[in-house]
Amino acid sequence: MVITSPRDLAAAVRGRRASLGLSQAELALRAGVSRPWLSKVEAGKTKAEFDLIIRLLDTLGMTLRLDVADSKAASVNLDAILKDYES
Amino acid sequence: MVITSPRDLAAAVRGRRASLGLSQAELALRAGVSRPWLSKVEAGKTKAEFDLIIRLLDTLGMTLRLDVADSKAASVNLDAILKDYES
């Protein structure tokens, strides 16, 4: 699934944890984070540090991938070209 | 590409910025972050906040996706089952 906000991440983490049959306490222990922190992440309510997120996702057996959004890339690229032209 | 560490993210961001022909100053301005912060992210040297990362990637026209790693998921699931059994 596409992650465009902390809330997207929250839903993915909670759903995945449920499907693995883990409690917050158990997952937090395995991921090496605190349970209140995990609770906040699952509520989409914290500006979590990226490396803690990576560790959490790895514990859940989930992989983060980066794709280039074609239409958006084209748009950004065009903007860059236009900007260069105006310079 | 797969992101498993801040260094993976660093390489992806720097490469993408170069391919768009943008300076750090220009990208930071567009993404609404500071240039020293961006420099650190591109060096893989900061525990950046997840929502700043999302904003940066969006500005670069890049999309974050989450996949379930099948083999790893199976491993985690088995571990959970074994743990339940031992309880």
Place this chain on the structure above:
DNA sequence: GCTCCTTGTAAACGTTCGTATACATTGGAG
């Protein structure tokens, strides 16, 4: 050699992080 651009990094600052601990609430099992 000079100027300019880009990038890396330091210092100071205010803000907010994550943690440990504690407590309240809710839902489910017995």
Place this chain on the structure above:
DNA sequence: CTCCAATGTATACGAACGTTTACAAGGAGC
């Protein structure tokens, strides 16, 4: 009804965040 597990959230604390500002270094162009 009682008890327990799970979850949400508050507090206090030490640590580190991101920003602004400044400076250094390297390279390109003249």
